[in-house]
Amino acid sequence: MAKNSTEKKELLNTEIAVLGKAKIPSPLKRCYFIDDNDRTLVNLAEEDMGLTDDRTVYQEFEKSGPRAFTYFDPSKTKCAVVTCGGLCPGLNDVIRSIVLEAHYLYKVSSVLGVKFGLQGFIPKYGHDVVELTADKVANIHQFGGTMLGSSRGPQDPEEIVDALERMNISVLFMIGGDGTMRAAQKIVKEINKRNVRISIIGIPKTIDNDIGFVTKSFGFDTAVDKATEAIQSAHVESLGVVNGIGLVKLMGRESGFIAAQATLALKDVNFVLVPEHAFEFDGEYGLLRSLEKRLDERQHAVIVCAEGAGQEQCEYTGEKDASGNPILCDVCTLLIRKVKEHFKEVGKDFTLKFIDPSYIIRSVPANANDCVYCGFLGQHAVHAAMAGKTDMVVSRLQARYVHLPLDLVTLKRKKLNVKSDYWRAVLESTGQGHLRNDMEKDICQL
Ligand code: ATP
Ligand code: MG
Numbered sequence: 001m002a003k004n005s006t007e008k009k010e011l012l013n014t015e016i017a018v019l020g021k022a023k024i025p026s027p028l029k030r031c032y033f034i035d036d037n038d039r040t041l042v043n044l045a046e047e048d049m050g051l052t053d054d055r056t057v058y059q060e061f062e063k064s065g066p067r068a069f070t071y072f073d074p075s076k077t078k079c080a081v082v083t084c085g086g087l088c089p090g091l092n093d094v095i096r097s098i099v100l101e102a103h104y105l106y107k108v109s110s111v112l113g114v115k116f117g118l119q120g121f122i123p124k125y126g127h128d129v130v131e132l133t134a135d136k137v138a139n140i141h142q143f144g145g146t147m148l149g150s151s152r153g154p155q156d157p158e159e160i161v162d163a164l165e166r167m168n169i170s171v172l173f174m175i176g177g178d179g180t181m182r183a184a185q186k187i188v189k190e191i192n193k194r195n196v197r198i199s200i201i202g203i204p205k206t207i208d209n210d211i212g213f214v215t216k217s218f219g220f221d222t223a224v225d226k227a228t229e230a231i232q233s234a235h236v237e238s239l240g241v242v243n244g245i246g247l248v249k250l251m252g253r254e255s256g257f258i259a260a261q262a263t264l265a266l267k268d269v270n271f272v273l274v275p276e277h278a279f280e281f282d283g284e285y286g287l288l289r290s291l292e293k294r295l296d297e298r299q300h301a302v303i304v305c306a307e308g309a310g311q312e313q314c315e316y317t318g319e320k321d322a323s324g325n326p327i328l329c330d331v332c333t334l335l336i337r338k339v340k341e342h343f344k345e346v347g348k349d350f351t352l353k354f355i356d357p358s359y360i361i362r363s364v365p366a367n368a369n370d371c372v373y374c375g376f377l378g379q380h381a382v383h384a385a386m387a388g389k390t391d392m393v394v395s396r397l398q399a400r401y402v403h404l405p406l407d408l409v410t411l412k413r414k415k416l417n418v419k420s421d422y423w424r425a426v427l428e429s430t431g432q433g434h435l436r437n438d439m440e441k442d443i444c445q446l
Contacts, residue, residue, distance in 0.1 A: 016062050016403045019197050019388040022069040026386075028105055034065035036387075040400045061402035064380040064394055070106070071388020072170050072199075077108040079385070080169045081132065083146040084117040084176035084183070085323070088207040089222035090366035090374040091146040094175050096137040097378020103134050106386055112167065117151030117176075118183060121163035129167070141371060144363040152179075152322040157186040164191075164198055171385040175203045178211060179323050181393065181410050188391045188406065201385045202393035203377050204409055207362060210255035212414045213404050214395045218374050220258070222367040223251065227262035230357040231304060235268040237353040238300040245291070245301050245339065245352040249332045251361065252306030253325070255415045259306040260426045267429045270294055270301045273331070275308035276416045277423075281338045288342040290432065295350065305332055307358070332356070376401060 026033065039060040079102055083091050095113070102108045114120035115127040130136070130148075140147045164172060174184045184202050191198050204211045209220040227250050234246025250259045256274025263269040271287065271294075273279060280286040294301045307328060314329030321327055336352060343350050366374060373396065380394040380401050392403050416423055 011057050012059055012408065014059065014061050014405060014408065016384075016389050016405060017391040019071055019199060019390055022067060022071040022387050024070045024073055026066060026068055026070050027074055027107060028066050030066060033068040034063050034383075036062070036067065038063045040402060042397050042400065042402075044397075061397060061400070061404065064384060064401040064403050066383045067387040070386040072108075072386055074106045074108045074386065077106075077170045077386070078110045078112065078168055079108055079171040079173065079382075080112040080114055080129075080164070080167070081148065081173045082114040082117060082120060082175070083148050083150050083205075084174065084180040085150060085152065085205065086177070086207070087145050087150065087362040088205050088219035089144060089362070089364050090218040090370045091175060091205065092137075092140040092143060093366050093371050093374030094203055094205075094218065094378045094381075095132070095147060096141050097375045098173055098382055099132045099137045100134055101379045101382040106382065112169070113148045116149040118155035118160060119151045119153070120148075121160040122155055123159075123163075142365060144365045146175075150176075154324075155183070157183070157190040160187055161190045161194065161196075161198075165194075165196060169198060171199045171201065173201050173203060173381055173385070175205055177204070177206045178410055178413070179325075180205070181211075181406055185391070185406050185410065191390075199385045199388060199390040200406075201381045201390070202406060202409070203381055204393050204395060207258070208252050208255050209257040210253075210414045211409050212412050213397055213408050214414070215398050216373075216396065218370055218377060219366065220261075221369045221373075222364060223258050223361050224261045224265060225367055226357060226361040226364055227258055228265045230355050230361075231262055231266050231268060231302060234353060234355050235266075235300075235302050237355075238302055241351045242299055243295045243348065243350040244299070245295075245303065245350055247303045247305065247332060247335065247352060247354045249305050249307060249354070249356045249358065251358055253308040253328060254413055256306040256309065257416060259304050259309075260416060260423070263304055263426055264429055268302055269304045269430050271303045271432050272426060272430050273303070273305040273309035274416060275306060275311065277309075277418050278312050279310060281313065281335075281342075287335075288338060291339065292342070292346060292348070295348070303335070305335065307331070310334070 040063050099111050102111050111132040113130040113132045119125045120127045188200050206217045207219050207223050209217050230248050234248045238244035238246040263272045310331040319327040391406050395404050
C-alpha cells in the first residue's frame with residue numbers, strides 16, 4: 001500500500017494511506033478540486049491533541065474535499081455504512097449525507113446499510129443488510145438514533161473482512177467512537193494482510209467530545225442544547241422550595257465538556273463536577289460545606305455532575321461493560337447519600353430533585369448546527385473514499401475539514417484543560433472557587 005509522500009519532518013505522522021493511484025476523472029462537475037498535496041497548517045493547542053502540557057505545535061494536515069480523479073470506478077463501486085457504539089444526535093444525518101453524496105454526485109452502483117453495528121457482518125447473528133437508496137434515507141434526519149441500529153461487543157476482524165469480500169464491498173464507512181476506530185484499525189490490518197482493495201473511512205462519533213484531533217464532535221452541540229433544558233428544570237425545581245437542590249447528571253465518562261459548556265450557557269449552575277477536576281466531599285473546602293454555605297446564602301442550588309466525575313471517591317470494582325470500558329461508580333447516588341447524611345448531621349432541611357436526562361439527550365434528532373456539520377462529514381468521507389484513501393477519518397480540526405490517520409484519533413482521549421481560560425470561565429460562572437482541591441490551589445484562586 002502506497003503512502004502519499006511528504007518531505008517535511010513533523011511532530012506527528014499525518015500521512016494518509018491510499019489504495020493506489022487515482023486515475024479515473026471525477027464525475028463531479030466542479031471548477032476546482034483539492035490537490036492531494038494541498039495541506040492546511042493548524043496551530044494545535046494542547047486541547048486538540050489531548051496533551052497535558054502547554055505545548056502548541058504547527059502541524060500540516062491533508063485537506064479534505066473532492067479530488068479531480070477517483071481511484072474507484074463509481075459505476076462498479078459498492079459502498080457499505082455501519083454505525084457502532086452508543087447513540088448520538090446526528091447519526092442519521094451522517095448516513096443520509098453519505099448515501100446522497102454517493103448516489104447523486106458519484107452515482108455509485110450501490111450503498112448497503114449494515115445492521116446493528118459490527119454484528120451485522122457476522123452470519124451467526126442473522127441480521128439482514130439493507131439497500132440504502134436516496135428514497136430510503138430521505139426523511140431519516142427527522143429522527144434521532146440510527147436507522148441501522150448499533151451494537152457493542154467485540155467481533156472478529158477476519159469474519160468482517162470475509163463479509164466485505166463476500167458482498168464485494170469497495171468502501172466501508174464506519175461511524176463510531178474510539179472503540180469503533182480501534183476495530184477499524186484491525187479491519188484495515190486484515191485487509192492489508194489479504195492484499196485486497198477495500199477502503200475503510202471512519203467518521204468519529206462521541207457525544208462526550210473526547211476524541212483527539214476533532215475540535216468538536218458531531219452531536220455535541222445538540223447534547224449541550226438538551227442539557228441546558230435539564231439544567232433549567234433543575235433550577236426551577238430548586239427555586240420552588242426552601243433549600244432546594246437541583247442535581248443534573250450529564251454525559252462525560254472521562255471528559256467534562258458537555259457539563260462545562262452547558263454550565264457556561266446558563267450561568268444558573270453553582271457547582272459543576274467533571275472527571276478532570278478532583279473534588280472532596282468533606283472538609284472546609286469540600287462540596288458538602290460549600291453547598292451548605294450556598295443554601296444559607298441563597299436557599300437554592302444547582303449541581304451539574306458529569307458521569308465520570310468524582311471517581312476518586314469510590315473504589316473501582318474492576319467490572320467492565322460489553323465494550324471493555326470500566327463500569328463507573330455511580331457518583332450521583334453517592335452524592336445524594338452524602339448530602340442526606342451531612343444535612344442530617346447539621347440539622348438542616350433540604351429538598352433534592354435529581355434529573356438524569358442522558359438517554360433523552362442521546363436519542364434526539366440533531367439541531368441545525370449539527371445537521372450542517374454531519375452533512376459536511378458525510379460528503380468529505382465519500383470524497384476521500386472515492387479518491388482511494390483508507391485507514392483514515394474525516395475531521396473538523398478547528399475551522400478546517402481534514403483527513404486524519406486512524407491511529408491519530410485513537411492515540412489519546414481529549415480532556416478539559418483545567419488550567420485553561422475556558423475552565424476558569426466555567427468556575428467563574430459557578431462561583432465554586434472555594435470548592436478547591438490541592439491541585440487547584442495553585443492554578444485557580446478565584
Ligand atoms: P461509544 O462512544 O458509544 O463508546 P464506541 O465506538 O467506542 O462508541 P464501542 O462499543 O466501544 O463503541 O465499540 C464499537 C464496536 O467496536 C464494538 O463492536 C466493539 O466490540 C468494537 N471494538 C471496541 N474496541 C475494540 C478494539 N480495541 N478492537 C477491536 N474492536 C473493538
Ligand atoms: Mg467507546
